Amino acid sequence: MITHPEDESMILFEAADLVPAGTTGDGRAGELLRLHGDELRAVVTWAREYLCRPHPELGRRGAVCPYTQASLDRGAFLLAVLPGRPAGVAELTQVIERHRDWFAELAPRERPESLHSTILVLLPGMADDLAAIDAAQAELKDEFVPHGLMIGEFHDGPPDKQGLWNAAFRPLRSPVPMLVIRHMVATDLPFLMTDAAHLSAYRRVFGDHVPAHLRELAESVVSEP
Numbered sequence: 082m083i084t085h086p087e088d089e090s091m092i093l094f095e096a097a098d099l100v101p102a103g104t105t106g107d108g109r110a111g112e113l114l115r116l117h118g119d120e121l122r123a124v125v126t127w128a129r130e131y132l133c134r135p136h137p138e139l140g141r142r143g144a145v146c147p148y149t150q151a152s153l154d155r156g157a158f159l160l161a162v163l164p165g166r167p168a169g170v171a172e173l174t175q176v177i178e179r180h181r182d183w184f185a186e187l188a189p190r191e192r193p194e195s196l197h198s199t200i201l202v203l204l205p206g207m208a209d210d211l212a213a214i215d216a217a218q219a220e221l222k223d224e225f226v227p228h229g230l231m232i233g234e235f236h237d238g239p240p241d242k243q244g245l246w247n248a249a250f251r252p253l254r255s256p257v258p259m260l261v262i263r264h265m266v267a268t269d270l271p272f273l274m275t276d277a278a279h280l281s282a283y284r285r286v287f288g289d290h291v292p293a294h295l296r297e298l299a300e301s302v303v304s305e306p
Contacts, residue, residue, distance in 0.1 A: 082110055083159070085183055093159040093183075093200065096125045117162045120205050120257045124160060127256050128153065140246025148197065148266070157188070157198040166206035173217045177202060177260055181221075181230065184262050190229055199263040207258050211238045214258055221260070226279045229286045231269060233261045245271055270295050 082098045085091035092110050099114075099122050114121070132149040139145060152158040161180060167173040180200055188198035207214055218234035225232045234240050239254035267287050273279035 083187070084110070088179075091161065091179065091183065093161055094121060095156050095160075096128075096153055096158055097156070099125055099160075113162055113164070116164060117203065117205060120203055121160055121162060123256045124201060124203060124259070125158075128158065136250075136252075138244070138247055138250040139252070140244055140250065145252060147268075148199075148263075152197045152199055155194065155197050157194075159187075159198070159200045160203060161200060162203040162205065164206065166210070167213075170213050170216045170220065173204075173207075173213060173260075174221055177217065177221055177232065177262070178224070181225065181232075181262055184230075185228075188264070190264055196264050196266065199261060201259050201261045204258040204260065208236075211236050211258060214260065215240060218260060223276075223278070225262075226265065226273065226276075226282045229265045229282065231263050231265050231272070233263075235259050235261060267292050268295065 082095065083093040089109055092113060094110075094114075099118065128149050132146040133144050133153070135143060136145050144150065149158065163176055167176060180202055184198070184200050188195035190196075204214060214234050214236060215238075218232055221232045233253065235253050235255035236258035237254055237256065239251040242251065242253055244250035244252045265283065265286055267290060270283060270291065273283050
């Protein structure tokens with residue numbers, strides 16, 4: 082468990098903090114576990130049983146997310162939970178921006194092991210306002226990508242974003258609504274193709290170091306003036 086050095090209301094849990102079920106503890110962390118321990122544990126189970134495993138509809142071999150198992154193994158899979166409900170998209174983006182700044186301190190990109198780090202901000206109070214989560218993600222992406230960061234939305238809508246290898250597959254379904262912060266990786270190119278600023282940020286981070294299976298896609302993009 083990690084508590085923000087300047088804001089005791091901001092707490093990150095590791096998967097190991099959430100077992101056995103029923104464990105709570107004291108203070109703010111104990112309160113969050115009493116109120117939202119079930120949701121936190123559900124997300125860890127989902128990560129292990131869904132993200133870390135193959136899926137028949139995925140359209141390729143391997144785990145749904147190739148990075149989650151390493152993140153879990155290294156204690157870098159960090160979970161926050163936002164109690165209640167933000168007043169709107171603006172308030173939600175402010176909460177995520179604070180977690181983004183903390184993420185940058187905890188997992189600076191220049192440290193290689195940081196690439197396994199992620200913060201999942203659970204939003205259990207927004208289960209009936211998934212459109213606000215999607216809107217916040219779209220707004221935040223323009224802020225995150227120039228800094229070499231990605232922000233993803235997950236909920237049981239599910240988000241209307243198709244899989245890369247199977248257009249009928251919707252891979253972003255999760256048991257609890259959340260927004261997820263991580264570092265951009267080289268295989269993120271397909272998620273950045275439709276925005277010139279996003280592509281420019283990708284090039285600044287990776288230059289010519291594009292994965293072999295994405296080189297043809299990269300070469301198909303018209304060079305920026």
